[in-house]
Amino acid sequence: MARNFLKLAATAAMAALMAASASAQSLIRDTEIEETLREWTNPILDVAGLNPDDVGLYIINDPSLNAFVANGQNIHIHTGLIIAAESPLQIKGVIGHETCHIACGHSVSRQRAAGVAMRPALLSIGLGILAMAAGEGGAGAALIGSSQQFAALNFFVHTRAEEATADAAAVEYLTQLGESPRGLVEFFEKFRYQEVLSDARRYPYFRAHPLASDRIRTVRQLAEDSGMMDVQPTDREVYQYQMMRAKLIGFLDTPNKVAREYPASDQSEPARYARAIAAMQASDIETSLTLIDSLLEDEPDNPYFWELKGQVLFESGRTAESVEPHKRSLELKPGAPLLLINYARSLNARREPGDIEAAEDALQKALIAEPDNAFAWAQLAITYEEQGRRAEAQLATAESAYSVGDIVRANRFAHFAVQDLEVGTPDYRRADDILMVTDPNNPDNRDMYRRRGPRFSLTTQ
Numbered sequence: 001m002a003r004n005f006l007k008l009a010a011t012a013a014m015a016a017l018m019a020a021s022a023s024a025q026s027l028i029r030d031t032e033i034e035e036t037l038r039e040w041t042n043p044i045l046d047v048a049g050l051n052p053d054d055v056g057l058y059i060i061n062d063p064s065l066n067a068f069v070a071n072g073q074n075i076h077i078h079t080g081l082i083i084a085a086e087s088p089l090q091i092k093g094v095i096g097h098e099t100c101h102i103a104c105g106h107s108v109s110r111q112r113a114a115g116v117a118m119r120p121a122l123l124s125i126g127l128g129i130l131a132m133a134a135g136e137g138g139a140g141a142a143l144i145g146s147s148q149q150f151a152a153l154n155f156f157v158h159t160r161a162e163e164a165t166a167d168a169a170a171v172e173y174l175t176q177l178g179e180s181p182r183g184l185v186e187f188f189e190k191f192r193y194q195e196v197l198s199d200a201r202r203y204p205y206f207r208a209h210p211l212a213s214d215r216i217r218t219v220r221q222l223a224e225d226s227g228m229m230d231v232q233p234t235d236r237e238v239y240q241y242q243m244m245r246a247k248l249i250g251f252l253d254t255p256n257k258v259a260r261e262y263p264a265s266d267q268s269e270p271a272r273y274a275r276a277i278a279a280m281q282a283s284d285i286e287t288s289l290t291l292i293d294s295l296l297e298d299e300p301d302n303p304y305f306w307e308l309k310g311q312v313l314f315e316s317g318r319t320a321e322s323v324e325p326h327k328r329s330l331e332l333k334p335g336a337p338l339l340l341i342n343y344a345r346s347l348n349a350r351r352e353p354g355d356i357e358a359a360e361d362a363l364q365k366a367l368i369a370e371p372d373n374a375f376a377w378a379q380l381a382i383t384y385e386e387q388g389r390r391a392e393a394q395l396a397t398a399e400s401a402y403s404v405g406d407i408v409r410a411n412r413f414a415h416f417a418v419q420d421l422e423v424g425t426p427d428y429r430r431a432d433d434i435l436m437v438t439d440p441n442n443p444d445n446r447d448m449y450r451r452r453g454p455r456f457s458l459t460t461q
Helices: 001-019 029-048 079-084 088-103 108-134 136-175 182-190 193-198 202-209 213-225 235-252 255-261 271-279 283-300 303-315 319-332 339-350 355-367 372-385 390-403 405-420 426-437 443-452
Strands: 027-028 056-061 066-070 074-078
Touching: 027 074, 027 088, 027 283, 029 088, 029 136, 029 235, 029 339, 056 136, 066 426, 074 079, 074 088, 079 235, 088 136, 088 182, 088 235, 088 303, 136 182, 136 193, 136 213, 136 271, 182 213, 235 255, 255 271, 271 283, 283 319, 303 319, 303 339, 319 339, 319 426, 339 355, 339 372, 355 372, 390 426, 405 426
Parallel strands: 056 074
Antiparallel strands: 027 056, 066 074
């Protein structure tokens, strides 16, 4: 029993070290924001010697300020960081820092550091168990409870040098690109007060990236030595940042907060963008559409304004009217997977002659670009079902479930699909593959089946 408890506590302590990347926040998908961040990130990845196609970039819906590398070559950025930053330079500085963690191999070294950091934590757990066995329950619980703090403190001692390396690399990357590293200095100085807060009150980013005074001085000196401190961001970058920030605030904050940040007296594009989104969120559809139309008068070729108009119309029940705005967004941004999916969803809902076939075509194109997009598979299941192609609809439903890790539902619908699909066809083989990897007799899947059970059916899609 003591051995099992020790193992459980050790696992919990290790999880605490990696908690920033393990929490269950939701990802945000948005073509405009993703393209902006990619446009800023890819050149940094290039100068760092990385292939941009190999590095994932994810936006996490979380108001806390954080960015981190996890699960291989994947950079994660919290919405809270994007909103809290004051310029594209600050976001680029953070991206440069995180890029080094990949390019400099820190993921591997941090795994080793985590192992070393666990040693005093495990000793604390062991002493706690012995104390409890000796009847000192309070002392034992205190020792076990402090084990995670011991592990974290030791872990950050091992990673301090890596943080300094990443700071220097970020300055170097931006300098090579002819861009200012001033943003990284400004970002650190803006949140310098975090150092005086308790760990519980500190933003997650500054728990893993302590802001000691000597660190800030070093970064500032490196940035000043680069000779690029006074280089300004381009007008395009400033506009991209303002629109990205306005969009996030519009969707994620309350209408009252949006009104304070972007009062009606502010007629700038970012302000009208945020208010249009907030009005949609508050079900004030006419106000939202009026603001979007004013934006389209200024920029009739902006695909994201057309996308938003289509979304407002669709979500307000005006599905037939939503098709044309989504179609226009695609004409202006051909092949964008998320725009293709939006268009297909509107076609599926309108169901005029030819709509279902056009929706299928759009979804197939989207899935070539994003084969793991669960929502696209779910929409494709609708198009197949509407055409009476039940087995293909069941396979698409299995694909959708598998993409989000719901192996119980994936197995059930793949089982339905193989019964009617022609043996030997690509669809049959794919359904059979899903059956194999979601097999309840596979030891790796047993816990999932015990917790969930085969509780899904065709009537509960």
